Amino acid sequence: MTTSKANPAAAAGPGPQPPAPTGAASDPDAHPVLGLDDVVHQRVRLGILTIAHEARRVEFGYLRTQLELTAGNLSKHLTVLETAGLVEVEKGYEGKRGRTWITLTAAGTTALAEEIARLRALIDRVEITPDGR
Numbered sequence: 456m457t458t459s460k461a462n463p464a465a466a467a468g469p470g471p472q473p474p475a476p477t478g479a480a481s482d483p484d485a486h487p488v489l490g491l492d493d494v495v496h497q498r499v500r501l502g503i504l505t506i507a508h509e510a511r512r513v514e515f516g517y518l519r520t521q522l523e524l525t526a527g528n529l530s531k532h533l534t535v536l537e538t539a540g541l542v543e544v545e546k547g548y549e550g551k552r553g554r555t556w557i558t559l560t561a562a563g564t565t566a567l568a569e570e571i572a573r574l575r576a577l578i579d580r581v582e583i584t585p586d587g588r
Contacts, residue, residue: 487576492541495570499532504567507559515555
Protein backbone atom coordinates (compact mmCIF):
# COMPACT_ATOMS: atom_id res chain seq x y z
CA MET A 456 0.00 0.00 0.00
CA THR A 457 1.31 3.40 -0.93
CA THR A 458 0.34 6.53 0.92
CA SER A 459 1.47 9.93 -0.13
CA LYS A 460 2.46 12.86 2.01
CA ALA A 461 1.56 15.81 -0.15
CA ASN A 462 4.20 18.41 -0.77
CA PRO A 463 2.69 21.76 0.31
CA ALA A 464 4.56 23.58 -2.46
CA ALA A 465 3.18 21.18 -5.08
CA ALA A 466 -0.37 21.61 -3.72
CA ALA A 467 -0.09 25.38 -4.14
CA GLY A 468 0.47 25.13 -7.88
CA PRO A 469 3.05 24.12 -10.46
CA GLY A 470 5.79 26.11 -8.74
CA PRO A 471 8.25 28.54 -10.22
CA GLN A 472 8.97 28.16 -13.88
CA PRO A 473 12.46 28.49 -15.33
CA PRO A 474 12.94 31.91 -16.90
CA ALA A 475 12.52 32.20 -20.64
CA PRO A 476 15.80 32.64 -22.52
CA THR A 477 16.70 36.24 -23.13
CA GLY A 478 19.45 38.07 -24.96
CA ALA A 479 22.05 35.85 -26.61
CA ALA A 480 20.35 32.66 -25.39
CA SER A 481 17.25 33.36 -27.51
CA ASP A 482 19.24 34.55 -30.56
CA PRO A 483 19.43 31.67 -33.07
CA ASP A 484 22.83 32.95 -34.27
CA ALA A 485 24.31 33.05 -30.74
CA HIS A 486 26.85 30.45 -29.69
CA PRO A 487 24.98 27.42 -28.20
CA VAL A 488 26.95 27.59 -24.94
CA LEU A 489 25.15 30.85 -24.10
CA GLY A 490 21.84 29.00 -23.87
CA LEU A 491 22.96 26.28 -21.46
CA ASP A 492 20.89 26.34 -18.28
CA ASP A 493 23.07 26.16 -15.16
CA VAL A 494 20.28 24.46 -13.17
CA VAL A 495 19.95 21.69 -15.78
CA HIS A 496 23.52 21.50 -17.06
CA GLN A 497 25.23 20.66 -13.76
CA ARG A 498 26.43 17.04 -14.11
CA VAL A 499 24.40 15.49 -11.28
CA ARG A 500 21.21 17.39 -12.09
CA LEU A 501 21.50 16.48 -15.77
CA GLY A 502 21.82 12.86 -14.66
CA ILE A 503 18.75 13.12 -12.42
CA LEU A 504 16.66 14.64 -15.20
CA THR A 505 17.84 12.07 -17.73
CA ILE A 506 17.12 9.08 -15.49
CA ALA A 507 13.74 10.53 -14.47
CA HIS A 508 12.90 11.02 -18.14
CA GLU A 509 13.83 7.41 -18.97
CA ALA A 510 12.03 5.89 -15.99
CA ARG A 511 9.02 8.28 -15.79
CA ARG A 512 9.06 7.73 -11.98
CA VAL A 513 12.28 6.91 -10.17
CA GLU A 514 12.99 5.94 -6.57
CA PHE A 515 15.48 8.00 -4.55
CA GLY A 516 17.68 4.98 -3.70
CA TYR A 517 17.99 4.04 -7.37
CA LEU A 518 19.12 7.57 -8.27
CA ARG A 519 21.60 7.58 -5.38
CA THR A 520 23.11 4.30 -6.52
CA GLN A 521 23.20 5.08 -10.24
CA LEU A 522 24.76 8.52 -9.75
CA GLU A 523 27.07 7.36 -6.92
CA LEU A 524 25.94 10.09 -4.52
CA THR A 525 25.39 10.38 -0.81
CA ALA A 526 21.79 10.80 0.30
CA GLY A 527 22.51 14.35 1.44
CA ASN A 528 24.13 15.36 -1.84
CA LEU A 529 21.26 13.91 -3.88
CA SER A 530 18.72 15.66 -1.62
CA LYS A 531 20.37 19.03 -2.23
CA HIS A 532 20.30 18.57 -6.01
CA LEU A 533 16.67 17.44 -5.90
CA THR A 534 15.78 20.55 -3.90
CA VAL A 535 17.32 22.75 -6.61
CA LEU A 536 15.37 20.93 -9.32
CA GLU A 537 12.13 20.91 -7.32
CA THR A 538 12.43 24.64 -6.54
CA ALA A 539 12.90 25.31 -10.26
CA GLY A 540 9.74 23.30 -10.99
CA LEU A 541 11.59 20.65 -13.00
CA VAL A 542 10.79 17.63 -10.81
CA GLU A 543 8.13 16.60 -8.33
CA VAL A 544 9.19 14.75 -5.20
CA GLU A 545 6.66 12.39 -3.63
CA LYS A 546 7.18 10.78 -0.25
CA GLY A 547 5.22 7.73 0.70
CA TYR A 548 5.42 4.15 1.85
CA GLU A 549 5.89 0.82 0.16
CA GLY A 550 4.78 -1.62 2.79
CA LYS A 551 6.31 -0.27 6.00
CA ARG A 552 9.32 1.26 4.31
CA GLY A 553 9.47 4.96 3.59
CA ARG A 554 10.14 5.77 -0.06
CA THR A 555 10.77 8.90 -2.08
CA TRP A 556 9.86 9.00 -5.76
CA ILE A 557 10.94 11.60 -8.29
CA THR A 558 8.93 12.50 -11.40
CA LEU A 559 9.86 14.86 -14.19
CA THR A 560 7.39 17.74 -14.68
CA ALA A 561 6.34 19.12 -18.06
CA ALA A 562 8.73 22.04 -17.45
CA GLY A 563 11.47 19.52 -16.64
CA THR A 564 10.85 17.64 -19.87
CA THR A 565 11.05 20.90 -21.82
CA ALA A 566 14.20 22.06 -20.02
CA LEU A 567 15.90 18.70 -20.64
CA ALA A 568 14.95 18.74 -24.34
CA GLU A 569 16.27 22.30 -24.73
CA GLU A 570 19.52 21.41 -22.98
CA ILE A 571 20.03 18.35 -25.20
CA ALA A 572 19.36 20.48 -28.31
CA ARG A 573 22.00 23.00 -27.22
CA LEU A 574 24.48 20.22 -26.48
CA ARG A 575 23.83 18.77 -29.94
CA ALA A 576 24.45 22.20 -31.47
CA LEU A 577 27.79 22.34 -29.62
CA ILE A 578 28.72 18.87 -30.85
CA ASP A 579 27.83 19.89 -34.41
CA ARG A 580 30.32 22.77 -34.15
CA VAL A 581 33.22 20.51 -33.21
CA GLU A 582 32.37 17.25 -34.93
CA ILE A 583 35.10 16.32 -37.35
CA THR A 584 33.94 15.01 -40.71
CA PRO A 585 35.78 12.24 -42.60
CA ASP A 586 37.51 14.88 -44.78
CA GLY A 587 39.10 16.42 -41.63
CA ARG A 588 36.90 19.50 -41.33
